[in-house]
Amino acid sequence: MSVLIFVELGEGSIKKNSREAIVYGSKVAAQVGGTAIALAIGEASESELAKAGNYGASKVIYVKKEENIMAYAKVLKDVIQSTGSKIVVASKSSLSDAVLARAAGALNAGFVANAVELPDTSSGFVVNRSIFSGKAFAKTSISSEVKFLTIKKNIIAVEESGSSASVENLDIATAAEDGSAKTIAVEKASGTVSLPEADIVVSGGRGMKGPEHWQPLLDLADALGAATACSKPVSDLDWRPHHEHVGQTGVKVAPNLYIACGISGAIQHLAGVNSSKVIVVINKDPEAPFFKAADYGIVGDVFEVLPKLTAAVKAL
Numbered sequence: 001m002s003v004l005i006f007v008e009l010g011e012g013s014i015k016k017n018s019r020e021a022i023v024y025g026s027k028v029a030a031q032v033g034g035t036a037i038a039l040a041i042g043e044a045s046e047s048e049l050a051k052a053g054n055y056g057a058s059k060v061i062y063v064k065k066e067e068n069i070m071a072y073a074k075v076l077k078d079v080i081q082s083t084g085s086k087i088v089v090a091s092k093s094s095l096s097d098a099v100l101a102r103a104a105g106a107l108n109a110g111f112v113a114n115a116v117e118l119p120d121t122s123s124g125f126v127v128n129r130s131i132f133s134g135k136a137f138a139k140t141s142i143s144s145e146v147k148f149l150t151i152k153k154n155i156i157a158v159e160e161s162g163s164s165a166s167v168e169n170l171d172i173a174t175a176a177e178d179g180s181a182k183t184i185a186v187e188k189a190s191g192t193v194s195l196p197e198a199d200i201v202v203s204g205g206r207g208m209k210g211p212e213h214w215q216p217l218l219d220l221a222d223a224l225g226a227a228t229a230c231s232k233p234v235s236d237l238d239w240r241p242h243h244e245h246v247g248q249t250g251v252k253v254a255p256n257l258y259i260a261c262g263i264s265g266a267i268q269h270l271a272g273v274n275s276s277k278v279i280v281v282i283n284k285d286p287e288a289p290f291f292k293a294a295d296y297g298i299v300g301d302v303f304e305v306l307p308k309l310t311a312a313v314k315a316l
Contacts, residue, residue: 001034004085005057006076006096009042016197017091017153019055024118024156025089026056031121032087037061038165039079041072046167053165055158060167068183069095073102075170080107080146092150093196100148110142112149119149133248133271153254154275195244198227200257201276203246205231205269207262207283207302211239216306217261223313229253231263247272261302265290282306 005025007018014022026036038057040049042064049060061079076099080088088103090096092113104111112127116137120126125142130152142149195201202221208214221228228244235245246253248268254275261282263269270293273279281294282305291297298305 001029001032001087002083002085003029003032003034003036003087003089004076004080004083005036005038006088006090006100007038007040007052007060008091008093008095009040009044010194010197012044013048014040014044014052015091016158016199017093019158020153020156021089021091021151022052022055022057023159024115024151025087027118027156028087028089029056031118034087035059037083037085039063039076041075049167050164053163054160056161057165060165061170062167063170065171069098070102072099073106076100076103077106079170086146088146088148090150092152096150100150104146104148107146108144109146109148110144112140112142112147115149115151116155134274152275154256154277193221193225193227195227195229195246195251195253198253198255200224200226200259201229201246201253201255201273202226202259202261203229203231203263203273204234204240204261204302205263206233206237207264208234208239209262213303214240216303216310220259220306220310220313223310224257226257226259227255231266231269260290260294261306263290264288265293 003025005022008015022038029036036057038052038060040060040062049062052060063075090100101111112129114130115127116130117128125147127140127149129138129140131138202217204217208217229246230240230244232245232247232250234240235242248271250272252272256277258273258276259280265288278295279293280296281290282298282302284301286299
């Protein structure tokens with residue numbers, strides 16, 4: 001039995017969350033006595049794709065042409081059927097949610113999102129998943145022949161074996177496009193650290209007092225090689241672009257380090273960052289709710305603290 005892992009590519013390489021998915025998928029394959037196969041869509045060199053073997057995949061099926069979600073779902077369904085894969089794994093993201101849901105629907109397959117540990121295969125196939133924005137867990141059994149699941153970010157360590165995977169090219173033009181949707185244009189951000197993929201995120205709230213006061217936060221992010229983010233009120237006020245909005249209704253992040261500057265810590269914001277490994281809060285209000293969720297807290301004026309942090313990082 002093979003386990004198929006849906007892999008996302010960015011800037012010519014396998015995204016961090018997909019590396020986690022490959023490791024997870026290879027461990028599931030070991031559980032069921034099968035092999036791990038990756039399906040990658042996008043732009044990457046063969047040598048980069050072969051690195052999937054470093055994380056546990058034996059083979060990569062590669063689709064170079066970028067089309068649309070419906071085309072991707074059709075490719076995924078076709079590959080599942082051609083490889084005979086019974087388990088499909090991906091890291092949870094806006095793309096994987098859309099693609100896997102459509103493929104699962106086409107195959108009448110069970111789909112569980114936000115898995116937080118390896119499935120229990122001792123008696124059936126039971127997945128422990130995060131629900132209610134990480135406030136509770138539910139154990140869900142998948143009984144369909146083909147099983148789909150997405151994993152929550154940062155729930156498994158990326159292990160490297162030094163192996164390489166074979167790469168098989170697939171022509172999407174003959175396998176996917178059904179004419180029901182057409183991509184008109186694609187706009188991609190460049191020159192900045194991708195927020196969903198960032199290991200470090202520096203985020204600002206209304207305590208930054210306005211867009212003209214954002215430079216100290218940007219300086220710290222630049223020194224750390226971090227992505228920048230903001231709370232919902234900040235994006236609503238157009239102080240920062242909406243794609244930087246982190247929270248329950250914005251981007252959900254799971255970096256190794258999340259630094260919150262002048263953010264009070266509303267429950268909706270916490271829902272988008274509570275998977276971060278370490279949370280640092282800087283706020284002049286010692287009663288700010290965010291301190292209860294923080295690993296480290298600094299009570300002080302962000303405009304005094306941020307330049308000192310930046311200087312310390314540069315000194316290191």
